[in-house]
Amino acid sequence: MIDPKKIDLPDFLVTWYGAPTTSATPLPDSCDWLPDPLKEWHTLTSRWEKRITFTTTMIPPERIKIAEDGKAIFMVDATGDWRWCIDPDDPDGVFDAERYEPWDRNPEQLTEFLVHNTVREVVYGAAVRLRALAVPEETLTEILAPMEHVAFGAWEWPAPGYRIHMGGAVLAETVKAESGPGWDVEVVTSEFHRVAHLERMTEVHWRRQAA
Incomplete structure (x- = not known):
């Protein structure tokens, strides 16, 4: 069994998408409040001009906003019916729900979640x-x-x-x-x-x- 923590995401991306084709795009200062794993994911994947996600969409970090419930949606599925969010008061956690349903805590911490989604998206691309x-x-x-x-x-x-x-x-x-x-x-x-x-x-x- 493979421990997700042992998956090196840069190496994984090279295996499936080839060597990076551009320099990393720095995030604007307005994104400083975002959890480090999410910022690092966007910075890392910006080095590939190829499409990285297929059944989900990562919201551009500068457009992630905190809603009235204190949560901030950072990813949606292809139909927009399922959403994933972060909570600034719980930066390691991930919460998900179908539209109009209450948030549930995802069993994975944010770092593992981002690796999981990146790996799974390869299945569809x-x-x-x-x-x-x-x-x-x-x-x-x-x-x-x-x-x-x-x-x-x-x-x-x-x-x-x-x-x-x-x-x-x-x-x-x-x-x-x-x-x-x-x-x-x-x-x-x-x-x-x-x-x-x-x-x-x-x-x-x-x-x-x-x-």
Whole structure:
């Protein structure tokens, strides 16, 4: 099992997006109040001109504002229905909720949360993506054999119970099938030869998906 604290985010970004293409963009002084992990994430990712998030949107740090409830939303999902916020009085914490629902504390601290989201977004933006539905347990074990489960905290969004697995430049996301037994599996990489063996598994119907 991989400890999320052992994931070096700069190295991870280089693995999936290549070397940085520009200098880091400094944040304006108006962002000084933001928690350090959030400022560091924006500064780090500004070095890549490529898109980093796909199913979530990080609000530009200069536009993050404290609302009447004392919370400040820093990320939303693609539909705007799910939101994540920080609390200046609890700078290490993350809170999330669907729109119009009360805030719940996320099980992860902000630093781990940002790593989790960055890793997970690769699943939806990688150049090579293979997806299979209702994969039997024993076949799933074979698929994931070269990888390790990443011990991220459990999120309610986008689907409770999903897991992320990592092995070099290959990632996999698994979640219980929506109907019936088995697992829905998505395996991604930047180069097809790393996962070509999976398409030779006759018991699995893989579908290639474009980023």
